Amino acid sequence: MHNIDSDSEDELPAGWEEKSTQDGNVYYVNTVSKKTQLTHPRTGRKKVIPFELPFGWSKSVDAEGKTIYIQRETGNRTYVDPRLAFAKEAKEHVHDFRQRFDGSSTAFQVLHGVDLSGKYALVTGSNSGIGYETAKSLARHGCSVLLANRNMEATQQAIKRIVKETNASEDDLKSIYLDLASLQSVRKCALAVKALFSDHLDMLILNAGVFGLPYTETEDNIETTCQVNHLSHMYFAILLEPLLKKGSRVIFVSSESHRFASLKNVFLLQNLALPRDSYSSMMAYNNSKFYNIVTAKVLSEEWRAKGVTVNAVHPGNMVFTNLSKSWWLYRLAFLLVRPFTKSLQQAAATTIYAATAGELDDVTGLYFNNCFYCEENFLARDQNLAHELFAISLKMIADRMNTDYIQRYINKYTYICNV
Structure with missing residues (x-):
């Protein structure tokens, strides 16, 4: 063999x-x-x-x-x-591994022969698209999956489809309400998750996202794309830290779009969100994906000693999902490129690889594309910049929420960055 x-x-x-x-x-x-x-x-x-x-x-x-x-x-x-x-x-160094899969690999192929029985995963944005394929692929191999979404009816339908398509046990698939446009909802969800998984969480997959939105603000008075794609996921991960034990993996689903981010006025305004008068839906998305990567970098430093790994991934270019639903022009563009893009199973492969591959034990702080690590934007490798952006994110949260669960980070990073 x-x-x-x-x-x-x-x-x-x-x-x-x-x-x-x-x-x-x-x-x-x-x-x-x-x-x-x-x-x-x-x-x-x-x-x-x-x-x-x-x-x-x-x-x-x-x-x-x-x-x-x-x-x-x-x-x-x-x-x-x-x-x-x-x-x-056998690896002589933690990063000493070769590429086993590529852009054409599917999540099922990545999981071939892998038994996830007894493992627990949480996937945000999992009632459709890449998040659904991610949850389905994990459940197919015995993992207990918590689907965290805003639309509970769609989530229940997703669970029924997963059971039908994979023969997974419905007892291993649960739903929980999470509205990333509300920091209060994020906090309530995290508290509920800690009650459900009182022991540990093996995989935290931060997949949900919005794309192409016109300028809108959340109930927290933050531009929606910035909060949903970045700020709420960062807050959620920090709140769930007590569940992350040695061997747990945290995955931020980012994008190659991070390479086109613009940080103009971010430090001047001490605000990561684009203001209304200079708003661009594409730039808001690019920036949020950049923030995903630097957040993963900072948290990988924070949690390395306890054996928790944190990585970021790019699922694929122009993958045909309902992410493009915000504007007819985006829907048309995605429709035109559909024959040349990855399937949802292929798009979920890199997330699944980062979350489960045995050779990635202890591998942290990296960015993966096509089931292998690659160099991110050079700015994302600037540790001082990452710390500064992390500090601004903390301040944005602290201005709106009780700081009990994030005070350790505030004490460290606001001091470092003088925010």
Whole structure:
């Protein structure tokens, strides 16, 4: 059985076989000389495999006392350890991993053989589009998913569709009300989530977003795109910090649009939202996606010591979703490019990869596109700038909300940035 990562370099020379030990090590046997070794005979690298069997597999012993592996869904039997298909090179450095998937990969492909039973995830903006595909893909592999949305009727319909399409248990799919245009709603939702998941949250996927809105303000008197896409998600993540334990992953769904952000007057006005008199719906979106990335950077620093990883992702260019519903011209543009864009399953792949891939254990503070990390806008790599933007965000929240849950951050960052 070949490694799903395999390329020509990984192919074994003639006469060699790849085998496994029960504790998750890979070794190699030369069938001619009977020599065994722990390193790949071509690459010289060591590999490890998961301790547990892949999702859907079990093992037994045949009449001759040999271990046999059984695929429960198909009934297929094999003497080859199916874990070998998921062998990974042992990493010398946390960022030492190769690309396994690309822009054409689907979320289901990323999750092939992955068992998420016993895992808990929360996905915002999950009653349609990429968020729905993300929730569906996680549930299909045994994850308990909390769908956090504003439209509860649509969310219940989404849950029914997921159960129908995946045979997931309806008991593992729950809904919760979250209106990102209201900081008060964000706070109430976070308190309710902490009551539901009193122990831990394995995946926090901040996916919801708006695009192409005319200038409007929320009940908090903040421009809507800035608050929904950035400020409320940042506040939500901080409020849920007590649920994030070692191994938890936080994913901010950003966009390549962050590369076109403009920070003009942000520091002068101490306000991340574009003012009415110079408002551009596209620039508001670009800026909000930039803020997603720098927020992920700052929180990755804050939570690194406790073993919580925080990364940002780009799902795909012009993915056809209802994100474009705000203006007929955007709907037309998305319709015209639809034949050339990713499917929703492909668009959800990078989020799923960042949330579940084994090789990303302890990988934090990165930006992923097409299921692999890439360099973000150079401004997003400026730590001082990130801290300053984070401080302004905190001030915007503190001006409107009780600061009990964010006081630690306010004390640290407003002092650093003199906000």
